Structure formats: C-alpha cells, structure tokens
Amino acid sequence: MSADKFSRRAFTGGIAALALARRVNAQGYAGLGETADGFARVTPGKTFSFPADHGPHPDFRIEWWYLTANLVDSAGAACGLQWTLFRQAAKPGPQGEGWANQQIWMAHAAVTRADTHRFNELFSRGGIGQANVEARPFAAWIDDWEMKGSEHSDDRTLSPVTLKASGTDFSYALTLEADRPVVLQGDGGYSRKSERGQASYYYSQPFYRARGMLTIDDKPVEVSGQAWMDREWSSQPLDADQTGWDWLSLHLATGDKLMLYRLRQKDGEDYPFGNWINAGGGTRMIVGSDIQMTPKATAEVAGRKLPVEWQIAIPSRSFSISCKPLNPRAWMGTGFAYWEGPISFTGTHDGVGYLELTGY
Template identity: 50%
Template sequence: MRDQIDMRRRLDQPCAGWNLQALPRRGFLAGALACLAGGARAQGFAGLGAAAEGFALPERGRELIFPADHGPHPDFRIEWWYLTANLRDGRGRDFGCQWTLFRSALSPFESEGWQSPQLWLAHAGLTTPERHFSAERRGRGGIGQAGVRAHPFSAWIDEWHLRGAPEAAMEARAVGGEFAFSLSLEARGSLVLHGDRGYSVKSPDGRASHYYSQPFLEARGELIVPEGTIAVEGLAWMDREWSSQPLAPDQTGWDWISLHLDTGEKLMGFRLRSAAGGVFTAATWIAADGTATPYPDGALEMTPLATARVAGRRVPVRWRVALPARGLEMELAAVFDGAWQALTPPYWEGPVRVSGSHSGMGYLEMTGY
C-alpha cells in the first residue's frame, strides 16, 4: 500500500489529466461533483437545487428493493455510496475514515463508452487526533474506470473500492498522497430506511431523496500514515442516497451527523441551512434491534457551541444536539478541529466524540462554510 501512496501523489491533484474542453457541460451540476465546475456558483449548495429537467424524481411510496437498490440509478442526476468509520488503536486513540463515491449525470439519456454521460468522483479522508488527510479521484462512466454493480455489490474507481454485501460483510480500501486505509466490515444489524420508508424530505417545499443506511457495521483493519501503520477497530456506517434535485435553490449547505451511542442505539440527523437564515431538520432514531423512528422538521435541535478557524473560515467544531422526544441532550466535540476536505467541493468531515445524556462516537459533515 505504501508504494501506491507514492504513485498517486501526482494523480490526486485537482483536474490532473482532464481535457476540460472535450467534456460536455449541458445539464452539469455546476460546482458539485466534478472538477469541470471549478468554483462556479449555482442554485443550492453545489448546484443541488438546480432544475432537473428530464431526470427522474423520487416518489413517495416507492418500495426500496435489495440488492437492486445497492446499484446505480442512471435516470437520476446524482447519487452516492458513502462510508464512515469511527476507529481506535490499541492505545485507545480515536481515528476516523471516510470513503465516498459520487455519480453525477450530464444527461438523462444513457450512451456507451466515452459517450456515457456519467461522471464519477470519489473522496477519501483519514483523521487522526493530530492531522487530517484527504484525496479525490475522478473518472468517466462507460469505460470501466469507475462504476457500481448491485450484486454482488461493488463500488470502485481505479483501485479504490467498497465491495461485498451491505447486509453481511464488505471491505473498503483507498489510497491518497500521504495515507491509505484498508478495512474489513461485518454487518451486525439490518438496513435502515430514513424518512417515509426511504423517502427523505429535505426542504419545506418537499424536495426529497431516496435514502437508506447500514449503520450496524463493525470495522477492523489498518491505516497507513507518514508515521507508520496503525491497526484499528471500531464501528462504521454506510449511507446510500439518490435524487435529481434534493435541495431548494436557497439552501446553502448542511450539517449532518451519524452517531453510535454506547447503549447500542444510533442517531442520524441533519439540518439544512437557507440563505435567509432558516433551517430544515430531520432525524432517524435507530433502536439497538434496528427499529427506526423518523422525526420531522423541528424535532431535532442542532446548535453550534464553539467554532475554530479552519481553511480560512470559522467552522463549528462543538455542537449541542437534542432530540427532546427521546430525552436526548448531547454535546459533540471534533476529534480534530482541522478535518477540512480541500476537495471538489470543499467541506468539513470528521469523527466526533459524544457526551451528555448519552455517550458514544460518530461522524459530522458540514458543507457551505
């Protein structure tokens, strides 16, 4: 793995090797999930509130079917396969890993080979108590460089991969300029559907996605950082989401959490911020046996308590999170304040420690800062 770190230093530079003039732009999510859009501004964070003419839209009441829905949905404009892992080494030090593959479509009409409208972007992050590492990969659909297969499940770009069976066991691997990780994942519970049986509302005017998770993963493996190789184990969480216009045009970013509580229960929650200062929230309380209870807008409270100067901006790194209906009032604190992903698009993503009415660990993602 260490040899591959050195080989990929040059390739992990933004837009390396891309012929930007040769790539079509019609319908592209400006600034969202490919280097083409650079720093362009669009409707909603990363263009996710832009019109989606010709693409499919999520439907309330559509039954999610497995393993088929582990695979891609090319009639939708955007989707992702997303893994986070809260890990500890033999000395009890906290680490975090993130692996994400995004699919973004330039057009709702499929073609083969280099004419495929599918763009692929992958992000990987590794957080230690002292440092944060990140890397990204880009690829075109139709040529085998990147893709997803539903059964047996496999998501890949170059040698990065997440594969196996979300209901049973998987493995994840990524290599960046100064880091790498390889994890084995064992499922200890069932898949969880968010919102209304997987139909997850994201805005007051009803923008939505199809969204489910596998939050019951036990992880073990190794991390490679400049100081050496570290054996780790812990808990992981896989998210799956797809849509074509998941945000309202005035929604400028989100704050999202996935928490593993020491009681065996889990919590997923998010707040979406609007340009006018309002927020839209949703949450899913997951019992230790996998029973999921969704909570609508307003039930979850997320309040920043402290910020840190990160990448030239003020970013919340300590939060109060409350779900009064469950008697939850917790404080989240970043393991490392500087977990900034200087990627496409840039955002904060890292592990957090949980204290208060419940203790545990989890992940926090913040965009639009």
C-alpha cells in the first residue's frame, strides 16, 4: 500500500471517528436525540418512490441500510450475520465536493455462532468514491464491502442482490432473493418514535431468502436461511430523553413476520411499537398498549448487564413467546457499541430472528 493511500485512509478514519465520537456523547443514544436545525424533517404522508428511496437522502442527518440473516450451515448448525451501512451528515446545507463533503460513512459486519461472535467496522468520508449508495442499479458499498443489485433486479422487491463483507478472521458472500415487495413500517412508512413527534421514514424487506458461503478462521461452509433488511432515514429519530432501544425482527414458522421495538426513556417509561406482516406482505400496526416486552434473563458483557432473554406477548393476537439468544456474548464493540445477535423463540409461535439492544 502506498504512503499516500495509507495517509488518506488514516485521515478518513480519523475525521469520521472524531465526528462520531462527538455524537456519542450528545443527546440520547449516539446523539440521535440531538436537535436537527437545518436538516430535512420527517412528516406524515410521504409517498415512497422506488428505486429512488433505495438510494441516499443527504438532506436528512442520518440513515442506514441494515441487514441481518438467520442461517444454518451444511451441517445444520445455526449461525447469523449482520451487514450495515450508515450515513451521517456532519452539517446541513449544500453538498461539498471531494474531501469537503460533509457525509460520513460507517459500516458494521458481524458473524455469530453459538461458540463465537466476530465483527468489523469501517469508516469513510463522502465525496471521494470510497463509500456511497446508488439507487439504480442498486449498489451500496464501502471499500470492498457491498450490497449490490443489477440491471435485472426488481426495484419493488430490491431483489436479487449480492452481499459481501469481511474481517481479519471472517468473511461472507451471499445471494439474496425475494418474491414480495418491500414493506412500509409504521403508518405508511412514517414511523413514530416518541409522543413528542420524533420519527423516521422506515421500510423493510423481510422476505429475503439467503444462500452463500460463510468463512470463519479460513474454514468455509455453505449457509442458507432467511434475511431481513431495514431502511430508515431521519434527522432526529429520538427525543433527547430517550436512552436507547430494544428491537426485534422475527421470522415466524407460519411465514408471517413481526417487527417490535421498545424505546426507553430516562424517566423509566417506554415507547413500544410493532408491525405484524402476514406471509403475503400485508401489514397491521400494533399499538404500544397491546405490546408486552419483559426481560427475563441478563448476561454480563463488556461490563454491562444486558437483557438477552425476553418474554413477548401481544394479547390481541393471542401471541406469547420466549426468546433466547444463539450467543449471549454478541457484543458489537464498535464506535457506537451495542448488542446484536440471532435469537430463537418458542411458545404460541416458533421461529428465529434478531435482537438489537442499544444504550446499555
């Protein structure tokens, strides 16, 4: 590697780390409760447009392309993986060119088995071609990590796409296919995050079928299973007094899907919300008063006690399950540290999914 390339990469990472570290110490988890003067606002009634909304929205402060996959290997052993690309604007206003661009890109990749959890993190400054997202044909990348479609991909389903990422001791390469359109979360894609009006635009593709190769410690195995992609963008997705969230994406054995989150507040109150997605892609919102999310057991990870086992109930749907993690130590020791890992559940419904815990 040339000295020039190394110095630019180090500078890129340093700038990004400084900007992100400032936000870690700001209001709410990762600064997401910080006021958003000068940035675009999330309001009800948006008409989503694809493929345009698969691409970036630089007038908003933050957004992400977030994929998790529940897989089994050729021997039948459970495993999971995560691929996430984040974009955050350091300031509002017209987009600067080259190194003056205010967009900061960050990516996370992880693989999880019952016996191990591996992760990696990348940074980039916008405007230099090292990271970006294009809507058509879809391509999201940072360095050689990518989620990529083609001219033949369907904009409604965002399928098929390929996915790849790596770390020093792991890598994966998957093909993802779906036969149902993406699903708007919340009220037509308007996802409220507090009683005070904080919100995001939010849609998902929960119907991906995944297959490919997963390599850990130079030992490749074939894997297959289900994947879920979330797309969100906002300028202030949390209120200043919201400390973090507990989020679940669930693949039910019936073919239905369920998204649930509980946003935690400093006063001890919670803001829960959910969306039931039937096997055909139809959705029904679940109001907070009908959601019971009860931590049942904790694990001590990275000096924190984390609620990694849950009892979840939705009485109106006669739904009651117990969730357990594949690996309680699935800690993401990244710039924004959090817990993220595959889970399984049993009860009135069986299945697998992912759990994310932030702000602990």
